[in-house]
Amino acid sequence: MRRKILLIGLASACIVYLSHYSLAQTVNGLVSSPTIGAQETVAYTLEISGTNASDVVNPSPPAAEGLTLVSPNASRGTNMSIVNGRVSRSVSYTWHYRPETEGSARILEANVTIGDSTFHTSPVTVTVVPQAQRPSPQRRSLFGGFSLFDNPPDAPPEVTEQDIFIRATQSDREVYLNEQIAIDYKLYFRPGTMPRNSRQADSWDAEGFWREELDLATALTPNMVVENGIRYQVISIRRIAVFPTRAGELTIDPLKISTEVQSPDADPFNSPLFSQRYSTVERASPVINITSNPLPPGAPDGFTGAVGQYTLRAALSRNTLEVGEALQLTLTIEGTGNIALIEAPQPEIPGIFEIYDPEVSISKMGTNTLISGSKTFTWLLIPRSNGTLQIPPVKFVYFDPSLAQYIVRSSDLNPITVTGTAAAASATTVTASGFPFDDIAVLKRDPNWVTATHTPLHRGTWFYLLLLIPVLGVGVTAVLRRRTTRLATDTAWARNQRAHPLARKHLKTARKRLTEGDPDAFYAALEQSVLGFVGNRLNVHERGLTRAQLADQLNKAGIRTERQRELIKFLDTCDAARFAPIAAATSQMEEHFAQGSRILSTIARELESVIS
Amino acid sequence: MRHGALLFALIANVGFANAQQLEDALHLFDEANGLVESGAYAEAIGQYHAVLETGFASGALYHNLASAYFRLDEIGEAVCYYELARRLLGDDPQLLHNIQIVEAKIQSPFSELPTPFWRAWWYTLFGQYSALRFLISGLGFYLIACLLYAHYIWSQTRNNWHRRARAGALGVGLLLLLIAALVSGERSSIQGAAIIESTTLVTETGSIDVPEGVKVSFIGQTDLGAEVSLPNGVRGYVNASVLGFF
Numbered sequence: 001m002r003r004k005i006l007l008i009g010l011a012s013a014c015i016v017y018l019s020h021y022s023l024a025q026t027v028n029g030l031v032s033s034p035t036i037g038a039q040e041t042v043a044y045t046l047e048i049s050g051t052n053a054s055d056v057v058n059p060s061p062p063a064a065e066g067l068t069l070v071s072p073n074a075s076r077g078t079n080m081s082i083v084n085g086r087v088s089r090s091v092s093y094t095w096h097y098r099p100e101t102e103g104s105a106r107i108l109e110a111n112v113t114i115g116d117s118t119f120h121t122s123p124v125t126v127t128v129v130p131q132a133q134r135p136s137p138q139r140r141s142l143f144g145g146f147s148l149f150d151n152p153p154d155a156p157p158e159v160t161e162q163d164i165f166i167r168a169t170q171s172d173r174e175v176y177l178n179e180q181i182a183i184d185y186k187l188y189f190r191p192g193t194m195p196r197n198s199r200q201a202d203s204w205d206a207e208g209f210w211r212e213e214l215d216l217a218t219a220l221t222p223n224m225v226v227e228n229g230i231r232y233q234v235i236s237i238r239r240i241a242v243f244p245t246r247a248g249e250l251t252i253d254p255l256k257i258s259t260e261v262q263s264p265d266a267d268p269f270n271s272p273l274f275s276q277r278y279s280t281v282e283r284a285s286p287v288i289n290i291t292s293n294p295l296p297p298g299a300p301d302g303f304t305g306a307v308g309q310y311t312l313r314a315a316l317s318r319n320t321l322e323v324g325e326a327l328q329l330t331l332t333i334e335g336t337g338n339i340a341l342i343e344a345p346q347p348e349i350p351g352i353f354e355i356y357d358p359e360v361s362i363s364k365m366g367t368n369t370l371i372s373g374s375k376t377f378t379w380l381l382i383p384r385s386n387g388t389l390q391i392p393p394v395k396f397v398y399f400d401p402s403l404a405q406y407i408v409r410s411s412d413l414n415p416i417t418v419t420g421t422a423a424a425a426s427a428t429t430v431t432a433s434g435f436p437f438d439d440i441a442v443l444k445r446d447p448n449w450v451t452a453t454h455t456p457l458h459r460g461t462w463f464y465l466l467l468l469i470p471v472l473g474v475g476v477t478a479v480l481r482r483r484t485t486r487l488a489t490d491t492a493w494a495r496n497q498r499a500h501p502l503a504r505k506h507l508k509t510a511r512k513r514l515t516e517g518d519p520d521a522f523y524a525a526l527e528q529s530v531l532g533f534v535g536n537r538l539n540v541h542e543r544g545l546t547r548a549q550l551a552d553q554l555n556k557a558g559i560r561t562e563r564q565r566e567l568i569k570f571l572d573t574c575d576a577a578r579f580a581p582i583a584a585a586t587s588q589m590e591e592h593f594a595q596g597s598r599i600l601s602t603i604a605r606e607l608e609s610v611i612s
Numbered sequence: 613m614r615h616g617a618l619l620f621a622l623i624a625n626v627g628f629a630n631a632q633q634l635e636d637a638l639h640l641f642d643e644a645n646g647l648v649e650s651g652a653y654a655e656a657i658g659q660y661h662a663v664l665e666t667g668f669a670s671g672a673l674y675h676n677l678a679s680a681y682f683r684l685d686e687i688g689e690a691v692c693y694y695e696l697a698r699r700l701l702g703d704d705p706q707l708l709h710n711i712q713i714v715e716a717k718i719q720s721p722f723s724e725l726p727t728p729f730w731r732a733w734w735y736t737l738f739g740q741y742s743a744l745r746f747l748i749s750g751l752g753f754y755l756i757a758c759l760l761y762a763h764y765i766w767s768q769t770r771n772n773w774h775r776r777a778r779a780g781a782l783g784v785g786l787l788l789l790l791i792a793a794l795v796s797g798e799r800s801s802i803q804g805a806a807i808i809e810s811t812t813l814v815t816e817t818g819s820i821d822v823p824e825g826v827k828v829s830f831i832g833q834t835d836l837g838a839e840v841s842l843p844n845g846v847r848g849y850v851n852a853s854v855l856g857f858f
Contacts, residue, residue, distance in 0.1 A: 456800040
């Protein structure tokens, strides 16, 4: 008994729950056909779901433009169904309208009051065409549809653009360069059309865009919607994320499909053997126009064109290792945007590391609405030297279109401690010259120093000196040669040239004899010095020259008389001293030496002045 | 006498200081070589630069410095210093081998314009010898010519062979000295530059990515940056800081 009460309670709770679950109220205004003939009527049904009929205040028929209400009384119907445990209740009110003229007519919004709430429907447009354009009324004969002996059945009603069409919805119409746009192509079809064998009819292109396909549900379950008073089933046939690759006005081609459908107005009994009659139709979505704006100026350094919303993570596989061991630097960029085209950031790896090209992996997520995911760059680093090394913070720059600004993400890394020393590289093979086959020969030992700042030859003074010295040598040789030649050919000049040296030589000898205490030789040298000088300068042979001849020559040379007398007197003194029986004293010789020197210089000066 | 002593002291002092610097340079050079052998390339590079700061350089120093940079995968610097080494070492087989290895690592997308014939001839004839060799040879011929002239002046020899010998020695001597000056001038001027950091070359029509290690011709510094010419002849501007001159 207690179990029965429990079961009844549970069942009641389920019913209450299901009833509550079904209480989502919707009101739709539906027409029997969007296109009618001038002599036909259109049924307008106000379908109220999710409520009990008792809660609905009887609605009034909606007003119409171009249509006349046939009868204000509505035919009312109720429906209740349980599908997969879901209870659905609906109540409907139907009115008929007759067209007044051909053309476009409208049934305005209807107002429905359910309890305390009032709902409004959307106006519905109906196209009224000449009756001749409408198919003839269907025969309702029991056998008429499939009689083998009767006339062939009438052609089924044509499938119109209102029966099946493609609509494209896009996430945005004006975007930045490389900003993501999601486009959803949906096929709308009336329930009776039952499309099958659908395929893309033509190539589809989106020039100026990078494209990524978004995932679709593997089992396509149509949704029911009401558009302009007509109930449609809707399925997504293609979802695409596009990224404009250039700025400007861009166009995306229509998506065209070809599908087999049957007319929603066809009578299933009006076909042979009740077979459904399909016809092939093509439908195309509208062209999509996108305005792509260039990115604003002032992009920070390191910006490579990434647009979207991203995060950055950087990690090292290890922080302590030995020279020659490997570690990995991993950068992960995660977010929403064109993940595939994100370029690798350029971490500033110290030169001590041997670095290899990064391995790149892409992981896409949530690809049914927008492209998002992560891109991972992994560098292999091998230190070639020891030390504590710090890789500067890794930066990633992108443009966030929602904020309309550039964002710089940065991620710090811990220092790396490298220990040990590297073994010298050893090559397994060597070239014919003895160098490693595929490696450098590292060291050269002999420095052979030069100055670090090398001055070119033509800017060095010593270069010109080196050139000049030999030329000077040649010049000196020429001068010496000329002097030698003149000495040999011009006796007067030669004696004149020799006068001073010989006089100095004899004076030197006289000084020597004075020191030695040899008066004879002293006075001979002193006399020879003075007399020889005069003879050389005047180009006369002094040996055997009498005093008178000497005075005559001096007179010719323009030497003053008192100077002549002084000279002759000095020569006489020298002769007297040489031949005197008593040798002259040293002091006397020194006095005569000084006198001789003075006379020599005096006569030399006078001769110079006379000659010049 | 006093002035002579002072001059001698000054010369001796300068000579002593110079010898001390040279000894310091040699010491640092040996230390740097030891660091290279132990794999401490970054420290070795610092030591080699310390040698250069003493005012001395050598082909071996530039060579070893380039090798250390190469070990650290700094290809641009390696190219630059190997080229500096080539100026002093000429066609040293070890240097040429290393340059070949380094150039194989450069990801250069540029084809190279053919070398002008006169440049190839010049290099074939004179590129393998230092300016000093030409200088010494030239001075030798020049001295011989001067001695012959001096002999001619002194002895007044009227001899055709003597005249030809004088003219020939003088001509050869002056020619060799001219070549020495040209070689010296060429090797002490900037011959080019290597891209030491991947960069973008801005041209009149757009921009070109230039990888590290590519050798370019330096044209001059302008307001737009350093004007360079790529191996394929395309001219453009780069930031001067990415150039390593040699």
